[in-house]
Amino acid sequence: MQPENTIPRPGHAYTPRRRTLLKVAGLAGIGTATAAASTARAAAGTKADAAFDVIVIGAGFAGVTAARELQAAGRKTLLLEARDRIGGRTWTTTFQGQMVEMGGTWVDAKQPLIQAEIKRHGVRILEDPAPEKVIFRNSGQFRAFTPEEAFGRQGELFERLVAGSKDAFPQPEQPFLRADLVAELDKLTLRDRLQQMRLTAEEEDWITPVTAVEGGAARGGLADLCQTHALCGYSYMGYLGLNTYRPEGGMTPLLKRMLDSSGAQLKLASPVRSVCDNGSKVTVTTRAGQSYSAAAVVVAIPVNVWKSIQFTPSLPAAHVTATQETMSVTSGQKFMMNVQGDVGRFVAQPPEGHPLLTAVPWAQTTNGLLMAGFSADATLDTGNVAQVQAAVQSLVPEARVTAVKAARWGQEPFSQGAWSWMQQGQMTKLLRAVQQPHGRISFATSDIATGWSGFVEGAIERGIEAAAQASLSVTR
Numbered sequence: 001m002q003p004e005n006t007i008p009r010p011g012h013a014y015t016p017r018r019r020t021l022l023k024v025a026g027l028a029g030i031g032t033a034t035a036a037a038s039t040a041r042a043a044a045g046t047k048a049d050a051a052f053d054v055i056v057i058g059a060g061f062a063g064v065t066a067a068r069e070l071q072a073a074g075r076k077t078l079l080l081e082a083r084d085r086i087g088g089r090t091w092t093t094t095f096q097g098q099m100v101e102m103g104g105t106w107v108d109a110k111q112p113l114i115q116a117e118i119k120r121h122g123v124r125i126l127e128d129p130a131p132e133k134v135i136f137r138n139s140g141q142f143r144a145f146t147p148e149e150a151f152g153r154q155g156e157l158f159e160r161l162v163a164g165s166k167d168a169f170p171q172p173e174q175p176f177l178r179a180d181l182v183a184e185l186d187k188l189t190l191r192d193r194l195q196q197m198r199l200t201a202e203e204e205d206w207i208t209p210v211t212a213v214e215g216g217a218a219r220g221g222l223a224d225l226c227q228t229h230a231l232c233g234y235s236y237m238g239y240l241g242l243n244t245y246r247p248e249g250g251m252t253p254l255l256k257r258m259l260d261s262s263g264a265q266l267k268l269a270s271p272v273r274s275v276c277d278n279g280s281k282v283t284v285t286t287r288a289g290q291s292y293s294a295a296a297v298v299v300a301i302p303v304n305v306w307k308s309i310q311f312t313p314s315l316p317a318a319h320v321t322a323t324q325e326t327m328s329v330t331s332g333q334k335f336m337m338n339v340q341g342d343v344g345r346f347v348a349q350p351p352e353g354h355p356l357l358t359a360v361p362w363a364q365t366t367n368g369l370l371m372a373g374f375s376a377d378a379t380l381d382t383g384n385v386a387q388v389q390a391a392v393q394s395l396v397p398e399a400r401v402t403a404v405k406a407a408r409w410g411q412e413p414f415s416q417g418a419w420s421w422m423q424q425g426q427m428t429k430l431l432r433a434v435q436q437p438h439g440r441i442s443f444a445t446s447d448i449a450t451g452w453s454g455f456v457e458g459a460i461e462r463g464i465e466a467a468a469q470a471s472l473s474v475t476r
Contacts, residue, residue, distance in 0.1 A: 052078045052294040054470045055284050056264070057272050057309075060088025061456045062444040063300030064255055065463025066470070068262035070298075073471050077264040078292060080284065082271035082301075082414045085252075086259060089302070089415050090456075092250030095336045095405045098363050098370055099250055102334055102407040104419075104456060105372075106243040110231065111457035113464075121257040124248040131361065135348040135395050137205045142395050144346065154349075155236040157207040160197055161190070165226035165234060172230035173451040175427070185226050186428045191217035209349035212357050214421040215329040215376050224422040224453065231451060243360075251456070271414065274310040275299070277439040296473035298466045300444040303327040303434070304416035311441070318433035319443075325423060327447045328454075332418025333375045335382040335406040340368040341398045348395045355380040355391040368402065376418075382406035420447045420454030435465070440476075442469040 054070050056063045059081035070077045085091070090103040107114045107125075118125065134150035135142055145153075168181035175182060190211040199207065214220025232238030247254050259266065273287045275297055282297045299306065306315065306323035314320070337359075348359040355377045362370040373388070381387050382404065389401035409418035422431070434448050444466035449458025 051292060052076050052265075053474050054078075054296045054298060054467075055080060055282070055292055055294040056298040056300055056444075057275075057284065058082075058088060058300035058445075059086040059259070059266060059268075060090065060300065060445075061255060061258075061459035062446060062463040062466070063088070063298065064259045064262065064264075065460045066298045066300055066444050066467040067264035068258060069464055069467035070471060071263045073467070075471055075474055077262075078294070079259075079264050079266045080270045080272060080286065080292070081266065081268050084269045086266070086268075087252045087255055089409060089418065090251045090255065091407060092252040093405075096338050096365060096367060096370060096403060098365065100336045100362065100370070100372070100405070101246070101250060102336070102405070103409070104251060106246050107456065108242050108245060110233070110238070111452060111455060113460040114455075114457050117254065117258060117460070118247060121254060123254055123257075125245050126248050128244050128246070129345065129361065131347040132345045133347075135346055135350075136209075137351055139202065142350070147347075150349075151236075151240055154206050154210070155240070157197075157199075157203060158210060158236045158239070161193055161207060161210065162222075162226045162229040165229045168223075169227050169230035172227055175227055175450065176432070179428070182223055183428045186221060186223035186425055188222040189218055189424045190214060190220040190222055190225065192424075193222050205351040208352040209358065212350075212352040212354075212376065213329075213374075213419075215331065216352060219329075219421075219423055221422045221424045221426060223427045227427075227451075227453075272309055274312065275441060276312040277441055279439070282440050295476075296440045296442065296470040298442050298444050298463075298470050300463065300466065302415055302417060302445055303447040304330065305414060308413070308416075311438075313439070316433070316438055318430050319438065322426070322430050322434050322448075325426065326417055327422055327426060328415075328417035328420045329376055330410045330417045331376045331378040332410050333377075333380070333382045333406060333408045334418065335373045335375070335388065335404055336362065337371050337373055337388055337392070337401050337405075338365075338368045338403040339371050339392065340400045340402055341396075343369060343396050343399050345369065346396065348392075350395060354394070355387075356395070359392065359395075378410065382408065420458075422453065435462075437469045437473070440470075440473045442466040442473070 053075035054077045056067045056079045059079050067077045067079050092101055133144040134147050135144055136150055168178050168185055171177055194217055211217035271287045274285045276283045281293050283291055283293050285291045303322050304326045345361045350356055357374040359371050359373045362372050383406040385404050388404050392399045392401055409415045444462040446454055446459035449461050452458040
C-alpha cells in the first residue's frame, strides 16, 4: 500500500503486477449516490431563454467533470443521469463483505488529470499485490509460470505487435502529428498484424491474451493499441503496470466528491428520450416526459448509446457511423468471484477463444480469495456460479468458485458495451469528427478521448473540452 495520496511516478521499481487487462480499468462507484447540492451561481452572458445554461446527460466521470467546469465558469448546470446512481461504467459496491469495483478500477502516474483529482480530494492510493504465479497455455496445456518468465515471453511478442508506435506517435497525446503513419497503422486490425508476424501456435497462445481484450484480434484496431503503448513510454513494462494502483475507498466516492464540489443540480433515474436543438436553445425530454431547456447540452454517455436517443436535427454522419459500429466492446462483462482451494495468488491469461479474458486477485479473506474476472464471451453467464467455475477450473482445476457477482455491461441499456477500444479505421476516419459539437450539442465520453481512450483520464479530458465548447454555445 502506498502511504501517500500519490501514485509512484514512472520509473518506480516494482515487480510486474499484470498487463493492461482492460482499458475500462482506468475508468471507473458506492451503490446509489445521493444528489449533490442544487444551488448554483447565476449564468453570465446567457442569450437563450432557458431554465438552465447547460444540461449534461450522464453522470459518469466525463459528465461530472463537464458539470463542474461549467459551474466554475458561472453556467447553471443540470445533470441528468439515467441510472439510480452516479458513475456510468464505474460502480463501487460490496461483495462478500468487501468493497469491490464492478466497472473501471485503476489509475496511473502517467495520467495527470486523475492524479490532480486524487490530490485535490486527499484520496490515498492502494497498490495491488503482485501475483505469485501466472497461468498461460503452453504446448496445449494450462500451467503456471513465474511472473518474470510469463511477462518476459509475452513482452517480446508484444513489442513486435506494436512495432512502429514510436514513429507514428512521437507525442502520443497529440496522435495526429504523424497522421500519415497513424493512417497506415489504422488500416490494420490486430489480426492483420498477427498474420504479418507469422507466429507459431504456441506464440499465438502467449500474445492473444492481449488481443482478446479488444473483443478479439479481428475487432480491435492496431492504431489504438500502438497509441496506448506510446502513452506508456513505449514500454511493455509501462503497459504491464497500468492496472496496479487504485483509489482507496473506490472510484465512486472519488467521483461523488467531485460532484459535491461542483454545485450542479443532479436528477437520477432520468433516462433521456430526445434532444432537440432549434438553433437558439436545446430541449431535452426524458422517457418519463419531463422536458428541460438550456442554451447548450453536453452528451456525456458512451458512443454505443447515442443511437438510443432521438436527436433533432439528426446527428452528423460520423457520429451515426460511430454509434452504429460501436466504439466499446459490446460483449464485455466483469464479475467478482470468491475462489476457494489451494490456488495461490494467481493471474490467468488464457488465449483468444476461452470464455475468460483474465482473472486477477482482489483480496484475501477468511472465506477464500476474492478475484476479479473479465469476459467478452456473450454466451458465458457470468452470474451463474457453475458456468464461472467451469471456466476457472479449466485453467486451475483445484479452484472452487463459491459465489459470483456480475456486471454484464454489454447487456446494460445505458452502456451497451464495456471498455473502449476503437476498431480498424475509426481513429483516423471518425475520432476528430465526433469530438466536434453538433450545433449547441457537445459530446463527452472517454470513448472519444484524444489520449487515454477508455480510461478515467480520457473521460476527464473530454469533460473539460466539452464544457469549454458548451460554454461558448451559451454566449451565442
